Amino acid sequence: MNQLEALLSANDDNLLTLLSSLCQGSIAIDQFCKIVWISDAYREFLALPPDKELRGVHVEEILPSTQLPRVVQTGQPSFLDLMQINNQWCAVTRLPLKNPDNSVFGAIGFIFYHDLDALQPLFDKFARLRKQLVSQNLIRTSKYALDDLIGQSEPLLKIKRQALRAAQLDTTVLLLGETGTGKELLAQGIHNASPRSSGPFVGINMAALPESLVEAELFGAAAGAYTGASRQGRQGKIQLAEGGTLFLDEIADISPAIQAKLLRVIQEREVEALGSNRLEKVDVRIIAATSRNLKQQVDQGLFRADLYYRLNVLPLNLPPLRVRSSDIPSLSHYLLDKIQQETGLPPLQLSPQAIVWLQEYHWPGNVRELHNRLERACVMAEQDQITADDLGASEVTEIPLSEPSPKKQLHKQRDQAELSAIHHALQQCQFNKTLAAEYLGISRATLYNRLKRLT
Numbered sequence: 001m002n003q004l005e006a007l008l009s010a011n012d013d014n015l016l017t018l019l020s021s022l023c024q025g026s027i028a029i030d031q032f033c034k035i036v037w038i039s040d041a042y043r044e045f046l047a048l049p050p051d052k053e054l055r056g057v058h059v060e061e062i063l064p065s066t067q068l069p070r071v072v073q074t075g076q077p078s079f080l081d082l083m084q085i086n087n088q089w090c091a092v093t094r095l096p097l098k099n100p101d102n103s104v105f106g107a108i109g110f111i112f113y114h115d116l117d118a119l120q121p122l123f124d125k126f127a128r129l130r131k132q133l134v135s136q137n138l139i140r141t142s143k144y145a146l147d148d149l150i151g152q153s154e155p156l157l158k159i160k161r162q163a164l165r166a167a168q169l170d171t172t173v174l175l176l177g178e179t180g181t182g183k184e185l186l187a188q189g190i191h192n193a194s195p196r197s198s199g200p201f202v203g204i205n206m207a208a209l210p211e212s213l214v215e216a217e218l219f220g221a222a223a224g225a226y227t228g229a230s231r232q233g234r235q236g237k238i239q240l241a242e243g244g245t246l247f248l249d250e251i252a253d254i255s256p257a258i259q260a261k262l263l264r265v266i267q268e269r270e271v272e273a274l275g276s277n278r279l280e281k282v283d284v285r286i287i288a289a290t291s292r293n294l295k296q297q298v299d300q301g302l303f304r305a306d307l308y309y310r311l312n313v314l315p316l317n318l319p320p321l322r323v324r325s326s327d328i329p330s331l332s333h334y335l336l337d338k339i340q341q342e343t344g345l346p347p348l349q350l351s352p353q354a355i356v357w358l359q360e361y362h363w364p365g366n367v368r369e370l371h372n373r374l375e376r377a378c379v380m381a382e383q384d385q386i387t388a389d390d391l392g393a394s395e396v397t398e399i400p401l402s403e404p405s406p407k408k409q410l411h412k413q414r415d416q417a418e419l420s421a422i423h424h425a426l427q428q429c430q431f432n433k434t435l436a437a438e439y440l441g442i443s444r445a446t447l448y449n450r451l452k453r454l455t
């Protein structure tokens, strides 16, 4: 019998039951962060069905922002922490469970949420200080948790399981998937479920940055490193991510010089700011993402093989929307709610024929395109239901002869022409956005923005 089982063995008289009676919820996990015990009160507070089997479930599946895994990892207790669970402030205490040789075999957490009125000024102060830190950029929060990835299809559930496991490891993760499949959302979810969740999440889009700024933006610049550099110098995104996660989006779009510098950061965990000859140690977890075929870029000599292998330690492939069309109804309802909250437009439902169309369409722009089509439909809809036409069903196959207004038609045709020119350029340049932008005579940032708007 291991220590944890011994602790739990004496049924009603066990230590946990005793401790639970002193608080409003308690939970115990093993060294793998799997739940071994949860009090009925906690179950009820989390609104979990009484018959749901929780033993063996990873604690973050029911408490995405829990810090218990960190207690298991560090062996350090946290005696009083404030945490919001189900929109209610709670005071939380977490203790590591240790063997006589000091190794950790699990952790227990207790929450208190009754009679906390006396603590309200403390909660307010805590929320105020946190807001201040966020606004001063001293801490950054990632908005999304893994639970925010909507969908119940097997491919999506599989990626969520893989992401949860990846979160527990501190290794580099490479997110692969077509544009708009949710790579950034997943990166934030992994950060939030990782032991680094209380550290910063710093994202940088390598394709949207002008080439000349990438280096200073990423690695920082020493005082006076280049004309226009500030006198105090500037911190790079890598240094800003200290203790947290650095998300490098569109990683395939970096120049050979940046590839070499990044390789050193990953291998040596050291950064050299632009114009400085000092190496700084950094502690960041890297999550990189690309919608391109990075292996093919390596084979074509466009991307360093050594950097590719360093990034590709844990590849996660996000499924395109067309292979998980069963997620489309729930995802659409979720996005419609979000659009209505953001825009204040009246709530609209999808007509049955619109749902059929959504499930049959091939979604080159994936969830981002679904969001954009739904948003446009909310504005365009002339009835109390969104029809397939409001979603642009007719323009996908042909341009209708009569349009509600010539102005709308002009916009639509211009967007289509622009999109097809961009697609053509991308194909010509083997999906290399830098080359495609040059081909079109626009900047890489403009190309990127156009793609985001049009897909």
Ligand SMILES: Nc1ncnc2c1ncn2[C@@H]1O[C@H](COP(=O)(O)OP(=O)(O)OP(=O)(O)O)[C@@H](O)[C@H]1O
Residues within 6 Å of the ligand: 148, 149, 150, 151, 177, 178, 179, 180, 181, 182, 183, 184, 185, 186, 249, 289, 290, 291, 331, 367, 368, 371
């Ligand atoms: N499963 C999902 N559930 C809810 N929203 C989603 C989901 N997947 C993507 N989204 C939303 O779709 C939009 C696009 O997602 P995101 O920016 O994460 O995609 P991406 O793969 O990083 O795209 P790109 O490669 O173009 O940068 C975002 O608004 C995101 O919140």
